[in-house]
Amino acid sequence: MRRAIALFATLTLAAGALSGCGNDEATAQDAGELRVGYQRFGGLSLVKARGDAPTVSWSLFESGPALTEALKAGAIDIGQTGEAPPIFAAAGRIPFVVVGTSEPVPQGEAVLVKAARGFKTFADLKGRTVALNKGSNVHWLLVKLLEANKMTLADINVKYLKPAEGRPAFDNDQVDAWIIWDPYFALAEQPGVQVLADATGLANNREYILVSPDAVKNKPGKIRAFLDQYQKTTEWGIANADERARVLAPELKIDEAVARRALERSAKPLAPLTPEIGAELQAIADGFTELELIPGTVDMKARIDGQFTEALS
Numbered sequence: 001m002r003r004a005i006a007l008f009a010t011l012t013l014a015a016g017a018l019s020g021c022g023n024d025e026a027t028a029q030d031a032g033e034l035r036v037g038y039q040r041f042g043g044l045s046l047v048k049a050r051g052d053a054p055t056v057s058w059s060l061f062e063s064g065p066a067l068t069e070a071l072k073a074g075a076i077d078i079g080q081t082g083e084a085p086p087i088f089a090a091a092g093r094i095p096f097v098v099v100g101t102s103e104p105v106p107q108g109e110a111v112l113v114k115a116a117r118g119f120k121t122f123a124d125l126k127g128r129t130v131a132l133n134k135g136s137n138v139h140w141l142l143v144k145l146l147e148a149n150k151m152t153l154a155d156i157n158v159k160y161l162k163p164a165e166g167r168p169a170f171d172n173d174q175v176d177a178w179i180i181w182d183p184y185f186a187l188a189e190q191p192g193v194q195v196l197a198d199a200t201g202l203a204n205n206r207e208y209i210l211v212s213p214d215a216v217k218n219k220p221g222k223i224r225a226f227l228d229q230y231q232k233t234t235e236w237g238i239a240n241a242d243e244r245a246r247v248l249a250p251e252l253k254i255d256e257a258v259a260r261r262a263l264e265r266s267a268k269p270l271a272p273l274t275p276e277i278g279a280e281l282q283a284i285a286d287g288f289t290e291l292e293l294i295p296g297t298v299d300m301k302a303r304i305d306g307q308f309t310e311a312l313s
Contacts, residue, residue, distance in 0.1 A: 033057055034215070034222040037067045037079030040252050041183040041262065042207060043102065043270070044080050046244065047233045049251035053226055062163060065089075065135040068210070071096050077215035078223060080207050082109075082137025082181065087285045089210075090303060091294035097216060097305035098281070100209035100227065101271050106199035108266030109138050109181040111145065112170065115194040119177070122197050123149045125156055128176035131169055134160040137205055138179040140284055143291065144202040153291065181205075183252055186262035204280065206271075216305065227308055234270055237263075278304040 034056045038044035047053050059076055061067040064085030070076045072094040086098060111130075113119045122145050132138045146152060159175055163184045170178040170188065177196065180188065189195075199205045211223060237244040244267070245260040252259055271277075281300040288294045 030219040030222045032219070034078065034219055034226055035059065035076045036226070037061055037070050037076035039063065039067065039080065041248075041266070042080045043230065043234055043237075043267070045251055046237050046248055047230055049247050050233060050236075052229050052233045056222075056226060063133050063136050065133070068092075068094055068096070071210060071212055074212070074214070076212070077219060078209065078211045078226070080209050083204065083206055083208065083281070083284055084135055084137050084140045084288075086208055086210060086281065086303065087288055087298065087300065088135035088294060090285070090298040090300060091288075091296070095213050096210045096303065097213060098208050098273065098277075098300075098303050099211050099216075099223070099305050099308045101273060101277055102207040103268040103271050104204035104206055105266050105268050106201070106203060106205050108185070108199075108262075109141055109179070109203075109205050110185055110198040111141075111196040112178045112180060112185070112188055113176065113194050113196045114173070115192050117176065119194075119196055121149070123151065125177055125196075126151060127156070129157040129159055129174075130177045130179060131159045131161045131166045131175040132179040133162055133166065137181055137203075139293070140287070141199050141203050141205070142179055143287055143293075144199070145197060148202060182262040182266040183254055183259065186258045187254060189261070206277075206280075207268075208281075211305070216307075220307075224308060231270055237267060238269060272309045273304055273306045 036044060036056045037059045038048060039061055048058050059070065061070065064081030065088060067079045067081055068085050068089035071079065071089070072092070086096070089096060111122060119125060130142070132142055146155070161169055163180065166178050166180060167184065167188060169175045178188070215223060241263065245256050245263055248263065249256040249259040278301040285298045285300045289297050
């Protein structure tokens with residue numbers, strides 16, 4: 001089986017650097033501990049749950065936009081988001097670079113509706129209220145769904161709700177549909193809930209690893225060591241799916257069966273940065289600009305930093 005990822009595989013810093021046993025020169029030149037921002041269920045959750053990076057500090061965020069705000073505030077050095085948050089962050093002039101990504105995860109986000117409402121296609125939501133988290137990965141999915149169904153934002157009533165707000169609004173029929181990602185997606189899959197559409201054929205829904213420029217400059221050794229361990233932990237999780245669910249369920253605060261269902265469709269290998277990745281992000285940014293969802297244009301290709309990656313073998 002091809003390695004899940006060759007990202008960082010030839011880096012000389014071993015994972016032991018995170019526990020004080022790494023390259024002395026790199027450790028000496030890196031100032032301060034590495035501060036990691038993560039979201040429940042993202043690949044970094046497994047690193048935290050297994051205790052594979054014991055010397056980093058962890059900060060939990062409900063969504064990608066909240067994580068990028070922490071980057072702006074200088075509260076974290078590195079974090080992981082979906083595909084839309086980097087675009088909105090760049091439009092907001094938040095300093096960061098993209099140092100890694102994942103394989104596509106299109107089944108990991110979906111439009112949920114109540115089966116009893118009788119909706120058969122996304123086009124049936126014309127004139128209806130659709131909830132989603134503004135600036136998150138599902139925001140781009142909404143754009144692509146509208147495009148695919150020859151609709152515009154004017155054809156639906158968009159209600160921007162964070163996941164903690166979206167679930168009760170959906171459960172109590174205050175909205176007609178909820179566009180959401182795992183593990184919130186898996187948690188909402190209750191009797192009577194229907195998956196109207198996911199991102200298959202519409203959006204890649206990759207995860208992206210973002211790093212502050214100050215951390216790139218001042219903590220390169222720690223970043224390399226952390227990413228090397230992240231790769232190893234991701235590969236372990238893919239090779240040990242059942243144990244991965246057992247380990248992550250308590251961290252995610254969800255039942256093991258729910259964790260397993262979500263992980264089966266949403267946990268993907270890391271992937272190297274390529275020119276195509278930069279073009280993909282740029283296309284998303286241009287789409288948001290065209291719809292006037294962000295002010296002006298942003299250059300996402302300039303945000304790609306390949307110094308911590310290498311091509312898949």
